[in-house]
Amino acid sequence: MGYDSSSSSSRSRVFLLLWMAAVVALPFYLPTVVHARKVSLQRQSLAVKKHLKRLNKPSIKMIQSPDGDIIDCVHISHQPAFDHPFLKNHTIQMRPTYHPDGVYDLNREKNPGSGSGSGSTPTQMWHLSGRCPEDTIPIRRTKKEDVLRASSFRRYGKKKQNVIPEPRSAEPDLINQSGHQHAIAYVEGGKYYGAKATINVWDPKIQQSNEFSLSQLWVLGGSFGQDLNSIEAGWQVSPDLYGDNNTRLFTYWTSDAYQATGCYNLLCSGFIQINNDIAMGASIFPISGFHNSQYDINILVWKDPKEGNWWMQFGNDYVLGYWPSFLFSYLADSASMIEWGGEVVNSEPDGEHTSTQMGSGHFPEEGFGKASYFRNIQVVDESNNLKSPKGIGTFTEQSNCYDVQSGSNGDWGSYFYYGGPGKNSKCP
Ligand SMILES: *[C@@H]1O[C@H](CO)[C@@H](O)[C@H](O)[C@H]1NC(C)=O
Numbered sequence: 001m002g003y004d005s006s007s008s009s010s011r012s013r014v015f016l017l018l019w020m021a022a023v024v025a026l027p028f029y030l031p032t033v034v035h036a037r038k039v040s041l042q043r044q045s046l047a048v049k050k051h052l053k054r055l056n057k058p059s060i061k062m063i064q065s066p067d068g069d070i071i072d073c074v075h076i077s078h079q080p081a082f083d084h085p086f087l088k089n090h091t092i093q094m095r096p097t098y099h100p101d102g103v104y105d106l107n108r109e110k111n112p113g114s115g116s117g118s119g120s121t122p123t124q125m126w127h128l129s130g131r132c133p134e135d136t137i138p139i140r141r142t143k144k145e146d147v148l149r150a151s152s153f154r155r156y157g158k159k160k161q162n163v164i165p166e167p168r169s170a171e172p173d174l175i176n177q178s179g180h181q182h183a184i185a186y187v188e189g190g191k192y193y194g195a196k197a198t199i200n201v202w203d204p205k206i207q208q209s210n211e212f213s214l215s216q217l218w219v220l221g222g223s224f225g226q227d228l229n230s231i232e233a234g235w236q237v238s239p240d241l242y243g244d245n246n247t248r249l250f251t252y253w254t255s256d257a258y259q260a261t262g263c264y265n266l267l268c269s270g271f272i273q274i275n276n277d278i279a280m281g282a283s284i285f286p287i288s289g290f291h292n293s294q295y296d297i298n299i300l301v302w303k304d305p306k307e308g309n310w311w312m313q314f315g316n317d318y319v320l321g322y323w324p325s326f327l328f329s330y331l332a333d334s335a336s337m338i339e340w341g342g343e344v345v346n347s348e349p350d351g352e353h354t355s356t357q358m359g360s361g362h363f364p365e366e367g368f369g370k371a372s373y374f375r376n377i378q379v380v381d382e383s384n385n386l387k388s389p390k391g392i393g394t395f396t397e398q399s400n401c402y403d404v405q406s407g408s409n410g411d412w413g414s415y416f417y418y419g420g421p422g423k424n425s426k427c428p
């Protein structure tokens with residue numbers, strides 16, 4: 001008994017001592033925890049600042065766009081491309097050595113803006129507030145909120161890794177990315193050196209901020225597994241990427257099936273911009289209305305046969321710049337597939353199909369003024385000429401949700417209507 005009681009009392013004494021030690025130490029320990037959290041938050045905020053500093057280059061002039069964007073006019077030699085180790089000594093090509101469109105004058109000093117004479121070609125909203133001077137390029141400023149919206153700020157501007165697709169056996173060799181839905185036209189089986197289209201511009205409704213809706217062309221090489229090379233350009237609505245529902249001009253590139261390389265717009269080093277009129281990722285203005293004026297944009301992507309770089313043109317007059325050939329493996333030679341059309345993310349909110357719209361949100365059969373279209377779709381062939389493509393296929397995962405209908409005529413060449421509302425009685 002004596003033994004037990006003394007042992008138990010010595011045990012309680014030890015507990016008491018420990019408890020007292022804990023009480024005495026707590027005021028010292030707690031602040032350490034708080035301090036550690038504060039340090040980790042400070043570290044993250046410092047990392048975000050550093051990341052933003054890497055993305056946002058020193059600006060010569062700042063333009064506040066009516067849509068809330070800030071456009072920085074950055075000296076052409078300070079653009080993000082030149083962070084790339086392979087571009088340290090790069091001499092900027094101020095014009096392509098070749099243009100597949102006979103109409104374009106390679107030798108004019110400065111593109112005269114919208115010289116097409118149509119008068120209804122949309123450009124960009126920030127033009128309402130000013131222009132960038134010569135020798136600068138306009139860059140949409142990335143804000144702290146933009147990177148904080150991304151699951152990891154280092155992945156801001158990249159495509160989500162979890163959409164890396166299984167290659168499919170069925171034609172077309174399209175990614176059936178989980179939750180991604182397409183309504184597209186495509187050609188494959190040849191060697192392609194570019195693609196062109198005229199696309200009308202809309203503002204599809206997005207049901208949830210983690211979804212997007214885009215209309216673009218794809219210039220593709222390699223296979224959809226590990227090593228896909230892709231250059232993409234068009235318009236998109238993406239609340240996660242931009243923080244709003246505006247329709248924006250965008251580009252995307254990857255050389256490893258959306259894994260480590262590539263990004264949207266100028267959000268990583270790669271694309272070299274030469275143009276001071278058009279900002280990647282900035283809002284397009286004006287856009288088409290249902291039963292109302294239709295506004296369309298031209299997108300042309302082509303490979304310079306001499307330098308090997310892939311160039312991009314917006315509208316009839318704005319040669320934006322180029323992706324250097326060395327960024328790519330397959331596309332360093334040529335593309336093996338071209339696609340045109342729409343893509344949305346269906347994250348199945350509430351376990352049902354998303355009501356995120358593609359294109360105008362209306363089905364192809366509704367036709368002009370209501371449905372969205374790609375017209376005068378063309379490829380650049382092996383002799384570097386723009387041609388109407390032969391053997392166009394179409395593809396959509398669920399035609400009751402989003403559909404595509406192709407045709408051809410004298411005015412519009414090869415064209416297709418595409419899009420849809422997503423969720424409806426036939427697409428539950
Ligand atoms: C850039 O040029 C410098 C000086 O000519 C040279 O030392 C360096 O190796 C070059 N760097 C690259 C990546 O070509």
Ligand SMILES: *[C@@H]1O[C@H](CO)[C@@H](O)[C@H](O)[C@H]1NC(C)=O
Pocket residue numbers: 205206207239243244245
């Ligand atoms: C975008 O539109 C959706 C409805 O389509 C709306 O719920 C959301 O608040 C909008 N987001 C922003 C940032 O305006």
Ligand SMILES: *[C@@H]1O[C@H](CO)[C@@H](O)[C@H](O)[C@H]1NC(C)=O
Pocket residue numbers: 170176178179397
């Ligand atoms: C794509 O995936 C969806 C489900 O994720 C499936 O219902 C559909 O059949 C697939 N489409 C093709 C063409 O494989």
